Amino acid sequence: MSRSSAAGDRSLPGANLPRDATTAMASPPRASRPAEAAWRVWAALLAVGVLWGSAFPLIRVNASALGPVGVTFARVALGALVLTLLVTAAGALRRGTTWRAIGTQLPALLLLAALNVAIPLTLVAAAIVGLNASVAAVLNATTPMATLVVAAVWLREPVRTRQMVGVLAGLAGVAVVVGGAPLDLNTSTLFAVGASLAAALSYAFGGVYTRRRFPDTSPTTLALGQQLCATVLLLPLAVITPPPGPVTAAVAAPLLVLGVGSMAVAYLLYFWILRTAGPVVASTVTLLVPLVGSAIGVGWLGEPLSLGLVAGLVIVLSSVALITHPGPRDFG
Secondary structure, eight states: OOHHHHHHHHTOTTOOOTTSHHHHTTSOOOTTOHHHHHHHHHHHHHHHHHHHHTHHHHHHHHHHHHHHHHHHHHHHHHHHHHHHHHHHHHTHHHHTHHHHHHHHTHHHHHHHHIIIIIHHHHHHHHHHHHSOHHHHHHHHTTHHHHHHHHHHHHSOOOOOHHHHHHHHHHHHHHHHHHHHSSOOOSHHHHHHHHHHHHHHHHHHHHHHHHHHHOTTOOHHHHHHHHHHHHHHHHHHHHHHSOOSSOOOHHHHHHHHHIIIIIIIIHHHHHHHHHHHHOHHHHGGGGGHHHHHHHHHHHHTTOOOOOHHHHHHHHHHHHHHHHHHOOOGGGGO
16 A cells, blocks of 8 residues: 555544554564553453444344345445545545455455445344344344454464364354244245354454454545445445335434444454454454343343343353454554
8 A cells, every 4th residue: 555545544634543543453462562452452452342233223223124235235335425425525435545445356255245235244134133232233243253264265374272172162152042042943044144154254254364464554435336236236236126115214323323423433443353353353343242242132122031042141151262362462
């Protein structure tokens, strides 16, 4: 990436991210300040976890009116619009730096958009319709397990014994959640469970692909490029699958939160974490996502709080901690 490109992305307004994170992700934190680097990473992970965790109940509210494809397209398109406005206000698009970066990497960004946005978000929305927000949020926490396997095969990252134990424990947790939650174990439910696990696998490929393919690309270019490409990919599906219900103000309000928070702001933070600490550490955001998603699903939507859900959540989160608990070196 050219120096002019970095300067253009550095001016993004309102994005008070760690180390001016619209460009900080382009280089890892200094090795001489590991404690500060770790603090910044975990603060960003907390913010992303809250934004993405709250998306599950919000999708549940919108999915009945817009459908899985409709709610995914709407939130992605809105996120792309917000990011475009932010970067335009900063002047980066007027100088052409971000557009040039997106244009030169368009095929790779299209693949990233499919792996990291269009496929998994649509699968998650379909799963929430077939299950509920709480169960879908817990199943989404299997992402670090899939990321561990993909990173080991693709990036040759070493796998420790405790991480393998974590994978086995995570599989047991999924079984407890599915078997103990108050759900009818029919074909529709099993399809929704499969959709959740497939979304986790797609996220894993997306995270590792980002680390391998975009080592020097700014978070602004990645976030905006991915959202624009995902909007293009989802548009034909949105056209042929119109909303099943009326689009009211009650539907539009959660979409604003989904588009601005979970798509625009959260992805800027996520790409900074991914480049700073790596794909496995970045996937620890799924420790927070099921906690936030389940809490809001139970407290706001009145979803049942079963023993199976609680036990499965504890097991899955324990497995994620085994897999992703970082040492000082993980933050360089």
